[in-house]
Amino acid sequence: MKTITLGADLAAPNVVLGLMRISEMSDDAVRELVGTARDAGIDFFDHADIYGDELHGCERRFAEAMQLTPSEREQITIQSKAGIVKDGPYFDFSYEHLTEAVEGSLRALQTDYLDILLLHRPDALVEPDEVARAFDELEASGKVRAFGVSNHTPAQIDLLKKSVTQPLVANQLQLSITHAPIIAQGVAANMQGTDQALTLDGGGIVDYCRLHDLTIQAWSPFQAGFFNGVFLGSPDYPELNAVIDRLAAKYDVPAIAVATAWITRHPANMQVVLGTTNPERVAGAAQGSDIPLTRPEWYELFRAAGYRVP
16 A cells, blocks of 8 residues: 655555445444455545534444544544534534534544544635634644645635644545546646636646645545446446456456556545445455556546547
8 A cells, every 4th residue: 555645744545445424334344344444554534524314423333333442543544524514504614613523523433633634615604714713722632633625726725824824734626537627627728629628616726736735635536427426337438447447457456446546646646535335345446556557548548538638
């Protein structure tokens, strides 16, 4: 498993296990899933307060199943997210909401601290001074050790940084071979007559994150689009799957590993956030951590997904 660095000194694997679907799983099933991830070198686990049928449901299910000792807790990285009010639905980056959400996550996870807290999608009513106040208190109390964002644009991050003094270490963004506008628009910049060239969300978020040492965490890495099915094995992507299958045979890995490798091959040193609860798929995806796709192979996958390369 390839290791990258978040922020100044947080070592982390470039494949992460997301746990948004474990609320109905048995203790044994959760332990098998997490154990498979650990065996593959994944010691980084992604949560959010809204995951599960009830608030903090998946966080609670994880803690109840794992029953981590203090030494076991220290061996893993736990990241959670806050800012979405599920019952609204709306977003809330107020001091009160963020601090209360973290307290709830700590209770549910049965831990004294989060390694990383992400702001979960932008709040249109954000007041950066309130976020800064929450971050300062959470850091000073030792309840959160590092901070980041999710689905934020460059300008939204800069707005936060007017007040927030802590370095932001990650930005969790949707990215897969078939859902790659944050990469594709840069490749087609200044090309007339193609939607791929359109600047979205201010543009340049990948380069911005590289310039400012924010690790991109790619969520839905195998989804064709926005929660509309996976592209692996899909009849809607015959050309792409033919290329994936050929490369999988070349590198002697399952197809899912090639989909992982397309993201981890990027020099931005991204993390792939797995959402599956299938241990076999976790083990297979992890094999893509350090597959050395060549430039021609990376671009062949990109073109086969329907993107233009001038």
